[in-house]
Amino acid sequence: MNISFRNWMKETQADVEVALNQYLPSTQTVPENLHEAMAYAVLDGGKRVRPLLVFAAGKLFDAPQELLSRAACAVEMIHAYSLVHDDMPCMDDDALRRGKPTVHKQYNEATALLVGDALQAQAFIVLSNAKASADRILPMLQLLAQASGSIGMCGGQAIDLASVGQALTLSELEQMHRLKTGALLRASVLLGAMGGKLLSPDEIQALDSYSSAIGLAFQVVDDVLDATADSATLGKTAGKDAADNKPTYVSLLGLDASRQLAAQLCSDAHQALSQFGESAQHLHDLADLIVQRKA
Numbered sequence: 150m151n152i153s154f155r156n157w158m159k160e161t162q163a164d165v166e167v168a169l170n171q172y173l174p175s176t177q178t179v180p181e182n183l184h185e186a187m188a189y190a191v192l193d194g195g196k197r198v199r200p201l202l203v204f205a206a207g208k209l210f211d212a213p214q215e216l217l218s219r220a221a222c223a224v225e226m227i228h229a230y231s232l233v234h235d236d237m238p239c240m241d242d243d244a245l246r247r248g249k250p251t252v253h254k255q256y257n258e259a260t261a262l263l264v265g266d267a268l269q270a271q272a273f274i275v276l277s278n279a280k281a282s283a284d285r286i287l288p289m290l291q292l293l294a295q296a297s298g299s300i301g302m303c304g305g306q307a308i309d310l311a312s313v314g315q316a317l318t319l320s321e322l323e324q325m326h327r328l329k330t331g332a333l334l335r336a337s338v339l340l341g342a343m344g345g346k347l348l349s350p351d352e353i354q355a356l357d358s359y360s361s362a363i364g365l366a367f368q369v370v371d372d373v374l375d376a377t378a379d380s381a382t383l384g385k386t387a388g389k390d391a392a393d394n395k396p397t398y399v400s401l402l403g404l405d406a407s408r409q410l411a412a413q414l415c416s417d418a419h420q421a422l423s424q425f426g427e428s429a430q431h432l433h434d435l436a437d438l439i440v441q442r443k444a
């Protein structure tokens with residue numbers, strides 16, 4: 150990882166932490182316990198991949214900082230809500246997330262349910278309050294809603310829950326992940342870009358190809374890490390996919406072929422950026438980060 154990318158990433162992650170804090174309801178506001186649990190779920194943890202994608206794509210299209218900051222925080226709030234709900238006993242039933250007890254363990258199940266619900270609503274409050282015209286914000290809100298809902302992340306999660314113990318084909322597995330993980334990663338890239346100057350059809354196509362490649366790569370790597378890393382490194386329970394009898398890239402292709410697929414997808418992502426030249430360097434480096442990450 151080159152130094153300038155590392156510095157940009159650290160600075161952006163720090164800025165996102167400050168902005169998230171600012172855009173969450175105050176923990177002094179009633180109901181304090183719910184607001185405290187929302188902050189617990191969102192702050193001080195996570196790689197902030199989605200906000201980094203928002204800022205990297207926004208830079209390419211000269212989007213204003215305030216709009217990017219709100220879009221980045223909105224998408225991270227949706228992501229945090231999905232993790233809180235995913236960890237609940239009715240779904241993945243996990244005790245560890247981002248190196249801390251999951252929200253339903255730290256608080257209780259009802260609180261975890263409400264934290265997710267309230268974070269989803271907060272995401273839309275944050276983005277809709279941006280200082281930008283309704284013409285610009287409305288399509289961004291629609292994109293985020295679509296990526297989060299039943300034809301996006303929630304739909305993917307539904308397919309995931311139904312596929313436990315099932316033998317999925319590679320294309321069925323891909324379809325599930327395009328929705329469950331890919332939709333929000335794609336939305337992150339497009340939200341950043343939409344915050345800036347008008348996109349040409351060619352540019353939208355290129356960003357779509359890039360998002361599609363990193364979305365799948367993210368999941369392939371997630372499956373490899375689940376099978377090879379330990380819980381302390383991951384900050385969540387390792388080896389859960391096999392224990393839960395879930396179809397994964399590793400169970401379908403094996404470890405070596407999964408790693409090769411991730412490398413191929415990373416190269417596809419780089420290729421998709423070729424028309425943007427040097428100004429897409431952060432998006433290029435983020436594809437590397439997604440594939441080379443250790444947690």
Ligand code: GRG
Nearest residue numbers: 195196197198231234235247302303306330371
């Ligand atoms: C409950 C509606 C609903 C959806 C849940 C995202 C998701 C859908 C479930 C998470 C389960 C999971 C482990 C998915 C694999 C990919 C993924 C999203 C991993 C976690 O994202 P990271 O690695 O997490 O970006 P951090 O903590 O770094 O933000």
